[in-house]
Amino acid sequence: MQRPLAITTGEPAGIGPELSIQLAQSNIRNPIVLLADRQLLIERADCVGVSAADVAAWPDYEVGCDALISVLDIPMGAPCVAGELNPNNAAYVLALLDRAIDGCVSGEFGAMVTAPLHKGVINDAKLGGYFSGHTEYLAERTNTQQVVMMLAGQYGHEQKMMRVALATTHLPLKDVANAITAESLETTLRILHQDLQQQFGLSNPKIIVAGLNPHAGESGHMGREEIDVIIPVLNQLRAQGMQLIGPLPADTLFNPPILAQGDAVLAMYHDQGLPVLKFATFGAGINITLGLPIIRTSVDHGTALDLAGTGQAEVGSLISATQLAATLAAHT
Numbered sequence: 001m002q003r004p005l006a007i008t009t010g011e012p013a014g015i016g017p018e019l020s021i022q023l024a025q026s027n028i029r030n031p032i033v034l035l036a037d038r039q040l041l042i043e044r045a046d047c048v049g050v051s052a053a054d055v056a057a058w059p060d061y062e063v064g065c066d067a068l069i070s071v072l073d074i075p076m077g078a079p080c081v082a083g084e085l086n087p088n089n090a091a092y093v094l095a096l097l098d099r100a101i102d103g104c105v106s107g108e109f110g111a112m113v114t115a116p117l118h119k120g121v122i123n124d125a126k127l128g129g130y131f132s133g134h135t136e137y138l139a140e141r142t143n144t145q146q147v148v149m150m151l152a153g154q155y156g157h158e159q160k161m162m163r164v165a166l167a168t169t170h171l172p173l174k175d176v177a178n179a180i181t182a183e184s185l186e187t188t189l190r191i192l193h194q195d196l197q198q199q200f201g202l203s204n205p206k207i208i209v210a211g212l213n214p215h216a217g218e219s220g221h222m223g224r225e226e227i228d229v230i231i232p233v234l235n236q237l238r239a240q241g242m243q244l245i246g247p248l249p250a251d252t253l254f255n256p257p258i259l260a261q262g263d264a265v266l267a268m269y270h271d272q273g274l275p276v277l278k279f280a281t282f283g284a285g286i287n288i289t290l291g292l293p294i295i296r297t298s299v300d301h302g303t304a305l306d307l308a309g310t311g312q313a314e315v316g317s318l319i320s321a322t323q324l325a326a327t328l329a330a331h332t
C-alpha cells in the first residue's frame, strides 16, 4: 500500500488552503492527507469552484486510512479572513508542520509537501525562537545539522530542467559572506552531489558553482571569498572526483549555453539564484529540501495574500511538488 503524502496547507490567510483543495481535485494517484482546519477548507471551497459539501464529505484521516483524499483536522487558533494575517494562527501553522514531520519520521507518511506559510507573522506571534523558514525548521526538528535548499523547474520551449541550490538560505545579505565558510560550502556541495545522485538518478552530476562577488571577485580585486574559500573547496572536491565548474560570475552563468554544461547551479545566496529560476519557471517550480532524513517538497511561491480567497492563484507548483514527492517516496 502507498503511504499517504502529508500536505500542510500553510498560512490560513494565504492561498495554501484553496490550492490544497484544487490539488485534491486534480489527477493525483497517491493518497494525500490535507492537514488543515476542515472548516477553513469548507469555507474556501467555493472560490475554486468546488462544492462545500464535497469537501465536507472527505473522510477524516486516521492511521491506516486508505482514502485517496482525507483530512487531518487541526483547529485554527482564531477565525481567519482571506488575505488578513493573524498572529493567533501562527501556532496552528506550526502544528500542521509538526504533525507532518512526526508522521514522516515515524514512517506513517511517505513524504510531506508544504503549501506556503508566512515567516513574518510566525515571528510576530513570538512563539519563542526565530523562525526563518520551513527549511531551517525542518533541519532543527529532525536534528539535521545542515540541509540544502534547491528549487527546480522546467523552462523554455524545450522544457529544459533548471536546478538552483543555495549555499545560504534565509539570512540578511550583510551576513552572507561570513556564513560561507570552507566547512559549510564543502558540506553543501556533498549534500547536493549525493542527492543529485540518489534522489535524481544522476550518476555523475556536474555542478556549476557561482562566485559570491561581482565577476567572481575579478581575481581578488572585487572581493577575496573566491580565492580564500570557494576555489580551495572546489579544488579539494574535484580531487575526490566531483565534477565542479566555477566559480563563475553569477551574472552570466545562467546563459543557456553555460547552464547546459551542468545539472545544477549552486548559488551563493537566495537572491543570486532564485530570481533567475523564478523568472524562468514561476508557477511550475518545486522547492526540495536536500539532506533531510525525510522527503519534503514545496511550492516555488509564497502566501500571495493579494490573491487569497479569489481562486485566481495557479496550482501548478503544488501539483508538481506533490508529484515529485510521490515519485521520491516510491523509491524509498
Ligand SMILES: NC(=O)c1ccc[n+]([C@@H]2O[C@H](COP(=O)([O-])OP(=O)(O)OC[C@H]3O[C@@H](n4cnc5c(N)ncnc54)[C@H](O)[C@@H]3O)[C@@H](O)[C@H]2O)c1
Binding pocket: 015, 114, 115, 116, 117, 118, 119, 120, 134, 283, 287, 298, 299, 300, 301, 302, 303, 304, 305, 306, 307, 312, 313, 314, 315
Ligand atoms: N514555501 C513557502 O512557504 C514560501 C515560499 C516563498 C515565499 N514565502 C513567504 O510568503 C510570503 C509572501 O511572499 P512574497 O509576497 O514575497 O511572494 P509571493 O510568492 O507570495 O507573491 C509574489 C507575487 O506572486 C504572485 N503569486 C504568488 N503565488 C502565486 C500563484 N500560485 N499563482 C499566481 N500568482 C502567484 C502574488 O500574487 C504576488 O504578486 C512571505 O512571508 C514569504 O516569506 C513562503
Ligand SMILES: N[C@H](C(=O)O)[C@H](O)COP(=O)(O)O
Binding pocket: 132, 133, 134, 135, 136, 270, 274, 287, 298, 299, 300, 301, 302
Ligand atoms: N526561499 C523560498 C522561496 O523563495 O521560494 C521560500 O522562502 C520558502 O522557503 P522554505 O521552504 O524554507 O519555507
